[in-house]
């Protein structure tokens with residue numbers, strides 16, 4: 001009898017409202033009113049509050065019942081806020097900040113079962129609109145499933161002024177969807193995994209669009225808008241299938257391995273960008289599909305790192321992480337499971353691609 005495989009077939013919960021504009025920050029009160037909210041918890045970081053949050057807070061102070069600063073991406077922060085809230089009536093959480101703040105806000109809103117408004121002040125990965133939070137517990141990275149944000153307000157004026165290293169990281173996370181989706185197709189073909197064409201297209205098309213954009217410059221408002229739209233679509237593709245499958249393949253296993261081993265100083269998107277060069281090379285070599293040089297050149301174009309050294313990694317550490325990556329999330333079938341590359345093969349890939 002045929003196995004029931006439709007694990008992704010369920011009613012997807014998606015953000016109800018997404019605004020990407022140069023003035024999105026000015027529409028927070030409008031959104032609060034649209035969703036008929038009255039008791040807002042504001043979550044921010046010290047810097048993001050000073051740079052962005054304070055002004056928004058002043059405008060919506062009638063609705064805000066409490067403000068919390070997030071220091072760490074940990075469950076302990078969620079518990080601290082919940083403890084301080086006690087039995088306060090809350091109908092929404094607004095997160096204003098980087099990934100750390102947005103992830104804590106996401107978990108908090110999910111636990112309180114209230115609306116969540118995500119206002120990114122840096123865009124370093126697709127977590128700005130996804131139902132995934134990434135915490136570090138006892139020095140180990142873990143991915144937690146949450147509800148997706150109810151609304152995402154991405155203000156291009158704020159993001160254009162944010163530190164460019166984070167935008168470059170966001171670019172790496174978007175580009176990494178190219179190898180993530182190749183791995184998903186591989187899993188469909190080799191182990192009959194359920195595949196969702198709509199989610200795959202949402203994840204990979206914006207990445208391909210960026211790869212083919214002439215004179216790519218993420219400081220240019222139009223290109224920045226494409227990047228942010230791509231990251232949001234990537235997050236929504238995850239919501240659509242209830243799994244990070246469309247945006248996380250072998251290149252993410254490599255990044256998780258680096259985090260797990262505590263190697264280097266790269267941001268998530270920097271690590272998966274380099275991972276994408278390596279995995280694209282392997283796809284090209286073993287199945288004749290892909291163009292690793294195009295991925296490398298596009299990362300270079302936005303000045304994102306393409307070598308191990310740039311993110312504080314030695315060749316040995318990269319090799320260790322690549323071998324360790326095979327042990328991460330074994331059920332997610334990727335090129336690592338299909339080819340099971342040896343250390344010698346990885347050494348060759350690092351040399352050929354110039355990664356290390």
Ligand SMILES: NC(=O)C1=CN([C@@H]2O[C@H](COP(=O)(O)OP(=O)(O)OC[C@H]3O[C@@H](n4cnc5c(N)ncnc54)[C@H](OP(=O)(O)O)[C@@H]3O)[C@@H](O)[C@H]2O)C=CC1
Pocket residue numbers: 044045046047048049051052070073097098099100101103121122123124125126127128130132133134135136158161162163166267268
């Ligand atoms: N959910 C997901 O899918 C994923 C989540 N992650 C997680 O996300 C986190 C990393 O997120 P990331 O955004 O890279 O880093 P952070 O959230 O740490 O934010 C980056 C830094 O920039 C500061 N900052 C924020 N906004 C501005 C601004 N507009 N101008 C200047 N400085 C600013 C922050 O200060 P302050 O905090 O004081 O405001 C912080 O020091 C990690 O916890 C990681 O595990 C990583 C990958 C995927």
Ligand SMILES: O=C(CO)COP(=O)(O)O
Pocket residue numbers: 125126127132134143173244247248252
């Ligand atoms: O980073 C992510 C997608 O870009 C989330 O993926 P993970 O489920 O691998 O943490």
Ligand SMILES: [Zn+2]
Pocket residue numbers: 125126173247248252268272
């Ligand atoms: Zn990612």
